Structure formats: structure tokens, C-alpha cells
Amino acid sequence: MTEFRNVKKILVIKLRHIGDVLLAIPAIRAVRDTFPDSHITALVNSGTEDMLKGNALINKVFILDRSLLKQSLSKRIKYELSFLNIIKKENFDMAIDLTGGDRPAIYSFLSRTRYRIGYETSGGFWGKKFLYTHRFAVNADRHTVLQNVELLDKAGIKAKTLNVDFYISKEDEIWLTNTLTKREVKEGDAIVHVHPTSRWLFKCWKDEYMAEVIDRLQEQYGAKVIMTCSPDKREMDKANKIVELARKKPITFIGNISLKKLGAISKRAKLFFGVDSAPMHIAAAVGTPVVALFGPSGAFHWGPWDNDYREQGAGGKGQEEPYQRRNGVQTFGRHTVxxxxxxxxxxxKDGCEGSKVSDCLEDISVDEVMEIISNRFKIN
Known part of the structure; x- marks a missing residue:
């Protein structure tokens, strides 16, 4: 660490989606552990900032408003220049790009920091590699948590723990308690949190299958099913169709719940069931067992993370990778994909042959799902 001197202010950039930001927490903790007295600012996309809210590892959060980047060229340039000016005024000593894209590379360079750490990649514009002072190649076939900490490990910034933390306020916990009381959910009731949708609908299961699982959870196991959904219209339409198909209606929060309150539901639940999505990662972060349906994505890269996982160094020496295979049914700690x-x-791909429907998901049966839920988690 003698190479990095007088590092007082650090900018960590993760301009991706909700789950990506949450899974960057172990890397941010490594930065905090290495530079305990530094002021750390995270730069994230709008809509993802709740993943960092309440986290003591971070002193400040800059939010990039992606909606403004879709306006006219003149307005976009004006906004980006203004945003860059705010970053430059902070006088950061170090910028760490955990994204790998072109925009964060440019932001890192224009921030005028002495140290700029990023991924060694083959993509992007010509000359991108010259924007960093330190570039490192990582194993692209690893889980995203391990990729993030591997980058920092090669820079001499060591991760001591790999916990993915999601903070829930006391107010949100009180809200949940009051809400469950109103819905006649008792303290000892087994709650199953079902989140059936993703922003990418080709990651979703058949509506009738999801409705059948919701019915069986209630009828066979006496579970109290709470179903959530984002405010996206397409997702809400899908969620409402699932409720319509269900014989026994679940408790629903369709389009009217924050990510923090959603996390509070997951924390109280005995099980989370859903698809590859940000709520899946939130459920895993709060320690709730997850059963998740995966289609075109790789669990080895995006599977639910178990906070009981430990490794000797970011290189993974001494412990196997969380998800061993490229596909198939896999278990990692308390989670099953x-x-x-x-x-x-x-x-x-976004469905088979551009259909927006993934045959590999459609092929998974309700009986197969219920057997795994029953055998692994023994809901009574």
C-alpha cells in the first residue's frame, strides 16, 4: 500500500443496476478497511441509491440522473458538464471504477484524481485504457462479488469480509409490523416473499405456474404469501395477471412499495421465491433463504450471494467458487437456483430467437419447484 499515498478522498463508481450496486458492497468495505480515515463517495445511477442508504461505509452518494441523459444532445451535454464540475470540485485523490463502461472511465479521468483504478477490458473506445493509472484483468467467469474484490485485491486493497449488507430503518420495520397486524399475519406465521417479475420479462416464469406455486404454498403449507412488484407498468400487468389466476389471493404490494420496505418483508420471511432480479439479491443480503428461477443468466455470475461464504484472499484460494457449474440446479449456502x-x-439473450420468451424457463415445472422448496426449507 506504499504506492497509494495521502489518500483522503475516494470516489467509487458503479453505474449499473440495483443488484450490481448492492453486490459492490464487499468491495466498498475493502476500500474502507484499507483507508479507514478516508472520505468515500459512491457514484451510482438514479434508482439504485437505496442500496447504499444507511450504510456507514459511505460518506456521500452522488446520483447520476439517467433520465436526463435521454434528453436532447444540448441538454445532455449541459447536464454532464455540470455533473463533472461537481465531481472535480471534490478534489478526489482516488477513483475506483467498478463498472467497466466508457462513461465511468471518462468520469474517472476527468475527476483529475492521482490514482484511477479500473478493469482491463477489450471493449470500449480506443484509448480508454490510458484513462486509468492502474488497470487489472479479472476472471470474468466468477461471481460479480468476487470480480469486484479481485480487482481491488490486485491493486493491494484487500477484502477482509465478503458480506453484502442491506440496511433497513427502524421506521420500515415498524411499518411492516403494523402492516402485518392489519393483514392478520401473526408473529409465528411462516411468511413467503414472492417477487415474480424482473425488469427483463424474458427472465420471468409463466404466470399460471407462478400462481400455482402461490396457491400451493398457502394450501399445502399454510404459508402467508406476500407478493411484491415494481412500479413498472409491464411488471405490474404481469403481477396482476398472476393474482387473477391464483385461487387463494396473496397479500400484495404491486407498484406501491419502496426497496427498503421490500427488504423488510424479505427479512421477516422464512423464504424468498422469485426470479433473477434485484429483490432476489436483497433477500439474500438480509439472510433469507432464496429459491430463484434462472433462465439465460449464469448463476456463477449472478446467483444469490450467501453471507456465510468465506475465502482466503480475493483469489479464492482455499475455498471453491460459490456456483460450480455453468448451469443446472445449484445450491450455494442457504440458496438454491x-x-x-x-x-x-x-x-x-432476451429470449429464444428474439422471442422475449426463454424456453429454458418455460420448461421448469411447478412440481419441480415445489419439491425443492419442500425438501430444502421444510415450510410448516
Whole structure:
């Protein structure tokens, strides 16, 4: 660490989606542990900032308003220049780009920091590599948590723990208690949090299958099912169709719940069931067992993270990778991913042949899902 001197102010950039920001927490903790007296600012996209709210590792959060980047060229340039000016005024000593894209690389360079750390990648514009002072290649086939800490490990910034933390306020916990009381959910009732949608609908299961699982959870196990959904219209339409198909209606929060309150529900639940989504990562972060359906994505990279995982150094020496295979049904700690073991998985495509429907998800049966839920978590 003698290479990095007088590092007082640090900018950590993660301009991705909600789950990506949450899974960057172990890397941010490594920065805090290495530079305990530094002032750390995180730069994230609008809509993802709740993943960092209440986290004592971070002193300040800058929010990039993505909606303004979709306006006219003149307005976009004006906004970006204004935003860059705010960053430059902070006089950061170090910028750490955990994103890997072009914009964060430019932000890192224009922040005028002495030390600029980023990924060694083959993509992006010509000359991008010259924007960093320190670039490192990482294993792209690892879980995103391990990729983030591997980058920092190679820079001499060591991760002591790999916990993904999600903070829930006392106010949100009180809200949940009052809400459950009003819905006649008792203290000893087994709650199952179901979040059936993703912003990418090709990651979603059949509506009738999801409705059947909700019915069986209630009818066979006496579980209290709480179903949540984001305010996205397409997701809300899908969620409402699932409720319509269900024989026994779940408690619902469709489009009218914050991510923090959603996390409070997951924390109180005995089980989370859903698809590859940000709420899945939140449930795992608060320690709730997850059963998740995966289609075109790789669990080895995006599977629910178990906070009981430990490794000897960011290189993973001494412990196996969290998800061992490229596809198929896999268990990591308290979490299980249900996925077909087809050769085409993971394809990363938006459905088969551009259909926006993933055959590998459609092929998963209700009986298969219920068997895994029953055998692994023994809901009574």
C-alpha cells in the first residue's frame, strides 16, 4: 500500500443496476478497511441509491440522473458538464471504477484524481485504457462479488469480509409490523416473499405456474404469501395477471412499495421465491433463504450471494467458487437456483430467437419447484 499515498478522498463508481450496486458492497468495505480515515463517495445511477442508504461505509452518494441523459444532445451535454464540475470540485485523490463502461472511465479521468483504478477490458473506445493509472484483468467467469474484490485485491486493497449488507430503518420495520397486524399475519406465521417479475420479462416464469406455486404454498403449507412488484407498468400487468389466476389471493404490494420496505418483508420471511432480479439479491443480503428461477443468466455470475461464504484472499484460494457449474440446479449456502442444464445456457439473450420468451424457463415445472422448496426449507 506504499504506492497509494495521502489518500483522503475516494470516489467509487458503479453505474449499473440495483443488484450490481448492492453486490459492490464487499468491495466498498475493502476500500474502507484499507483507508479507514478516508472520505468515500459512491457514484451510482438514479434508482439504485437505496442500496447504499444507511450504510456507514459511505460518506456521500452522488446520483447520476439517467433520465436526463435521454434528453436532447444540448441538454445532455449541459447536464454532464455540470455533473463533472461537481465531481472535480471534490478534489478526489482516488477513483475506483467498478463498472467497466466508457462513461465511468471518462468520469474517472476527468475527476483529475492521482490514482484511477479500473478493469482491463477489450471493449470500449480506443484509448480508454490510458484513462486509468492502474488497470487489472479479472476472471470474468466468477461471481460479480468476487470480480469486484479481485480487482481491488490486485491493486493491494484487500477484502477482509465478503458480506453484502442491506440496511433497513427502524421506521420500515415498524411499518411492516403494523402492516402485518392489519393483514392478520401473526408473529409465528411462516411468511413467503414472492417477487415474480424482473425488469427483463424474458427472465420471468409463466404466470399460471407462478400462481400455482402461490396457491400451493398457502394450501399445502399454510404459508402467508406476500407478493411484491415494481412500479413498472409491464411488471405490474404481469403481477396482476398472476393474482387473477391464483385461487387463494396473496397479500400484495404491486407498484406501491419502496426497496427498503421490500427488504423488510424479505427479512421477516422464512423464504424468498422469485426470479433473477434485484429483490432476489436483497433477500439474500438480509439472510433469507432464496429459491430463484434462472433462465439465460449464469448463476456463477449472478446467483444469490450467501453471507456465510468465506475465502482466503480475493483469489479464492482455499475455498471453491460459490456456483460450480455453468448451469443446472445449484445450491450455494442457504440458496438454491433452479435452472435447466442445457448446453445453450447461459446465453445472455432476451429470449429464444428474439422471442422475449426463454424456453429454458418455460420448461421448469411447478412440481419441480415445489419439491425443492419442500425438501430444502421444510415450510410448516
Amino acid at each position: 433452479i435452472q435447466r442444464d442445457w448446453d445453450c445456457i447461459p446465453c445472455g
